[in-house]
Every structure is written in C-alpha cells, then in structure tokens.
Amino acid sequence: MPFFSGIAMPTRPYSRLHVLLHWVFAVIIIWATVSGFANALYRLPPAAVDAINFINVSLTSVLIPLLGLRILCALDHSTVAHSGNRAMRLLAKGGHLALYVVTAVTLLTGVLMMERPINVFGLLYIQQPLHDPVLTSFFNTQHKNACIVLGFLVSGHVAAVLLHTLSGTPILRRMSL
Numbered sequence: 126m127p128f129f130s131g132i133a134m135p136t137r138p139y140s141r142l143h144v145l146l147h148w149v150f151a152v153i154i155i156w157a158t159v160s161g162f163a164n165a166l167y168r169l170p171p172a173a174v175d176a177i178n179f180i181n182v183s184l185t186s187v188l189i190p191l192l193g194l195r196i197l198c199a200l201d202h203s204t205v206a207h208s209g210n211r212a213m214r215l216l217a218k219g220g221h222l223a224l225y226v227v228t229a230v231t232l233l234t235g236v237l238m239m240e241r242p243i244n245v246f247g248l249l250y251i252q253q254p255l256h257d258p259v260l261t262s263f264f265n266t267q268h269k270n271a272c273i274v275l276g277f278l279v280s281g282h283v284a285a286v287l288l289h290t291l292s293g294t295p296i297l298r299r300m301s302l
C-alpha cells in the first residue's frame with residue numbers, strides 16, 4: 126500500500142511554462158544556497174569568493190522578474206495533489222505557499238542588503254536602494270535568516286517528493302515536460 130494513501134494525482138497538471146520556471150528556480154536556488162553557505166562557512170580562495178558573489182547576485186537577480194511570472198502560473202493552475210486527503214492537501218499547499226513567500230523575502234532582503242550596485246552579468250547595473258549601513262546590515266542579517274528558512278523548506282520539499290517517489294506515487298511526472 127502506498128505510504129501516502131488517498132492520493133489522486135493527474136499526471137500533467139502544470140503548464141510547460143510552469144514546469145520550466147520550477148526547474149530554473151530549483152537549480153538557481155539550490156546552487157545559490159549551497160555555494161552561498163560554502164562561501165560563508167569555509168575559507169575559499171579570493172578568486173572563488175568573487176566568482177561566487179558575481180554569479181550568485183547575477184543569477185538570483187534574474188529570478189526577481191521571473192517570480193512574478195511564476196506566481197501568475199501558480200494562480201492559474203487549478204488542479205491540486207492529494208485531492209482525496211484534506212490534511213495532506215493542506216500540508217502540500219501550505220508548504221508550496223511558504224516556498225513562494227520565503228523565496229520572495231530572500232530575493233527582497235538580498236536586494237536591500239546590497240552595499241554596491243547590483244551587477245547582473247556585467248550587462249545591467251542597478252543602484253542599490255539603501256545607503257544607510259545600519260539598514261543594509263539589518264537586511265544582511267535578515268537575508269541570512271531567510272536563506273536558512275528557505276534551506277529547511279526546500280529540504281522538506283525534496284524529502285516529500287522523495288517519499289512519494291519511494292512509495293510508488295509518480296509525483297515527479299507532474300513536474301516534468
């Protein structure tokens with residue numbers, strides 16, 4: 126018997142755009158989290174530190190306009206997993222909502238903590254919105270907190286996907302092209 130009983134899952138509930146955006150966000154967020162914490166926790170060579178900062182600020186800035194599109198896709202899609210089990214449906218929807226909210230907070234605090242112009246791949250320079258060091262250092266702390274919360278949420282999300290897969294529910298097919 127499957128680990129999550131009462132699950133009724135259509136296999137293609139998400140649009141192509143939704144799936145594409147999900148994986149772009151997944152790859153960038155996982156990379157930014159792992160490399161960002163490695164940068165903070167270990168003494169990496171200065172060239173690696175600079176490269177990680179440049180790549181991560183550029184990549185995560187690209188996510189800011191894409192998050193609007195991603196939220197539109199989420200509002201547009203109506204089918205939900207766990208349609209036969211209210212508790213599991215609430216847990217899944219609550220977890221997904223938390224992922225969206227904390228992603229937005231992480232992006233916002235990242236921008237507000239900047240103490241230099243935001244350099245997007247050397248193609249676009251955006252002035253940092255705040256100049257007061259008290260405020261930028263406050264948002265620096267909040268950015269770190271948001272990254273930790275996002276890290277836990279993503280781990281829980283991936284663990285849930287893994288449990289579904291191991292119990293025989295082809296959940297990954299829902300998020301594939």
Ligand code: HEM
Nearest residue numbers: 150151154199206221224225228279283286296297299300
């Ligand atoms: C390897 C990592 C990941 C895997 C295997 C994965 C897999 C999946 C799958 C299978 C679904 C569909 C769930 C369902 O329909 O019930 C899903 C949905 C979702 N995932 Fe991921 N995911 C990963 C990483 C991430 C990351 C890093 C984020 C961070 C933003 C994320 C955010 C979401 C959200 C918000 C949804 C719900 C989509 C919606 O209903 O609008 N995922 N994921």
Ligand code: HEM
Nearest residue numbers: 154157158161162165182185186231232235236243269272
């Ligand atoms: C969801 C997107 C993001 C993720 C997952 C993420 C992740 C991280 C992580 C894990 C760290 C290391 C935290 C620590 O020092 O303990 C970090 C630091 C940093 N982040 Fe982000 N970040 C994101 C968005 C942004 C954005 C949009 C910007 C600016 C445009 C930004 C700018 C920075 C900078 C400059 C640092 C270095 C902080 C320092 O050395 O004090 N981040 N980020």
